[in-house]
Amino acid sequence: MKILLSLVFALLLASVPGWAVLGEYANSVTTDQQHMRAQLTETVRQGYSVKELRSADGKTIREYVSPAGLVFGVSWHSPFMPDLQQLLGSYYGRLQQAAQTQRRRRGPLVIRTKDFVLFSGGHMRSFEGAAYVPNLLPANVSAEVVR
Amino acid sequence: MKILRQGYAQFMFYSLLSVAVLGLAGCGGSSSNSNSNNNPTPSTADNTQAVEVNSGPANNYVNGIFTTVTICVPGSSTCQDIPNVLVDSGSEGLRLLSSAVTLQLPTITDNSSNTLQECVGFADGSYVWGPVASADVQMAGEKASSVPIQLISASATYPAPNTCVNGGTNDNTISALGANGILGIGNFQQDCGANCAATPPPTQDPYYLCSNSGCQVATVPVQYQLQNPVWMFPQNNNGVLISLPSVPDTGAPSASGSLIFGIGTQSDNAVGSAQVYTTDASGNFQSVYNGVSYSSSYIDSGSNAIYFLDATTLGISDCTNYPGWYCPGSTLSYTVTNTGLNGVSNNLTFNIADANSLLSANNGQNWAFNNLGGDSGTGQSTDYFDFGLPFFYGRKVFVGIENMTGPNGVVGPYWAY
Structure with a gap:
């Protein structure tokens, strides 16, 4: 018996201009929005703003921006x-570097240093993580806002 | 013959490269049994697969649970046993190191000879990359026919896509993976599902079609995605029961248990007094600790510790030698309340011992620990509970598969323990 398989190819444009990183x-961020085919929501909070990109396939990326316009944190929730x-x-x-040095751990990846903090966890269909740069945190803003 | 034709002009970053009818060359028939939503029916198949926790084939795996999977050329009796495959309730699909597979398995290609490949990144920064092939998958007396599996490339014909590699480790050797493969028997039927069958495909699509001119992300119908082989068994297909014995609090060199197929389908897989916790669409449930709710909690036999909260939130120390594992000095006890989407809610108590002490006990030759813990995140607002392998010792843990009916009419995804 011959199995017929129908696949539709989609070509991702080779070069996508830089993301907000x-x-x-x-x-x-507008470029990110197009790249992700996502809905962009911007929320101004006390001392910072959040740009949230949410796509139909269940992925959410959040970028945390200081009053100076710098991205001090990012987070992701994605299948x-x-x-x-x-x-x-x-x-x-x-x-x-951390992925190399934490090889005995089989689970979430956690980096906690003075100048960079990251976790990457979850499981297939539900990955999540966040990262921030402590030195770039705006005044009176807690790192806990990056989620 | 089916031709798909749709316009994608509205999607700026995608264009329709080709509309194709694709044949799976030389492969046997698919068995797409419509098992969903049937009540479990009694059967008497040999449904018990041996599993063992040990140091694994690289002799360094802490809390790794392994089994032997038999794969066959579809529709034939040409088969091979693959030992030391990690049993992972946190993923779906069988992925084997190509270096461990001597069988010639048909790969899935389109009619232009583009091969279907997959690149999957894991939370720890590692990834696997390689072609999708078709195999009959046998465990105990159960057999799933023509299952799409992944062959993890030892030397890739095509370079892995940068978007997936993420700078992490290529888990394409025994020493990197610590196993000959991963047997994903989690809560879902496919690793991706409807998302990857959509056109255009998702922005983080793991599937690619590759030719000499490169690889492109591809929309893949669900039946050609990697399958949790359990739901493709003719019986005992609504989930699994992982049963491991208790181990001493100082650990053990190994622990032998069972991976039992089916839930409530035979006398050996009755739920009994276990409580059923349904999950959200992503496989997660809620854990409450110290009055704080953590909504992205899950159970994962492929996580080798109970990764929960973080050292700062808990007020304990991370190990110096082993960053990300807890070293509280003396053993601590924690009680957490887990609540399913169905409202079922119960307390769970577990211990966390000092990882340094555990790993140095018995001259470092203990590998099975019921009390190894570590950080899940970096702060309370993002923390959660990942109940890894330590959670499994001394209890029966049932993994209910999506769309499949279990005892008393419960439909997966769910957990029971």
Whole structure:
């Protein structure tokens, strides 16, 4: 018996302009929105703002922006692991390093250092995580807001 | 022959590359039994698969639960036993190191010879990448026919997509994976499901079609995605029971138990006094500790500790040698209240011992620990409970599969323990 399989190809454009990434200026959230085919919600809170990108496939990315316009935190909730290189920018190497040194742990990844904090947890169909840069936290804003 | 044709002009980052009818070359028939929503029916198949917690094939795995899976060329008696496959209730689908598989299995391709490949990242920063192939999957007296499985590439024909690699470890060797593969027997029928069958595919689609000119994300009908093989068994297919013995509080070199197929379908898999906790659509339930509710909690045999809250919130220490595991000095006891979506709510008590002491006991030759714990997150607002393998010792844990009916009419996803 021959099995017929119908697949529709979709071509992701090879180059997507930069995302708003951790530690950088939040000037490209509109691009993220298009890339994720997501709904963008912006909320102004006391001392910072949150740009939330929510896509129909169940992924939510939040970018936490200081009054100076810097992304001081990011978070994700996604059925599959998101592209952390895009979200973490220059902090991506820290993730690589920790993934190598925590090999005996089989579970969530946790990084807690003076200049960078991250967790990556969950399971297939429900991954979640958050990262922030303590030095970039706006005045009187707790790291607990990054969620 | 089915032709799909839709316009995607409205999606700026996607264009329709090709509309194709794809054949699964040389593969046997699929068995898409419509088992869903039937009440469990009594059967007498051999449904008990041996599992063992030990250090694994790389001799360094703490709290790894392994079994032997038999795979066969579809529709044939050409088979191979793959030992040391990790039993993982936190994922779906059978993924095997290609280096461990000597069988020639048909891969899934389209009619342009593009091969279906998958790249899956895990929370710990590791990932697996390789083609989807078709195999009959046998465990105990149960057999699922023509199951899409993943062959984790030892030397990839196509480079893994950057978006999935995430800078983590390529788990494509025994030493990196610590196993010959992963047997995902979690709460869902497929690893992705309807999301990856949608057009256009999700932004974090794990499936790709690859040719010499590269790989592109692909929409894949659910029946060609990786399947939890259990729901494809002809009987005892509504979930599994993982049963592990108790181990001493100082740990044990190994622990032998059972992976029993079906829930409430035979005398050996009755739920009995276990409580049923249904989960949300993502497989999570609520845990309340110290008056604070953590809504993204789950049970995962593939997590090797009870990862819960964080050292700061708990006011205990992380280990110096083992960052992310708890070293409280002396053993501490915790009580948490777990509540299912169905409102069933009960307290659960577990202990956390000092990881340094545990790992140095018995000259470092203990591998099964009921009291190893670590950080789930970095602060109270993002914390949760990941009930890993320590939770499984000394109890029966039932994993109910989505859309499948269990005892008293409960429909998965659910847990019972």
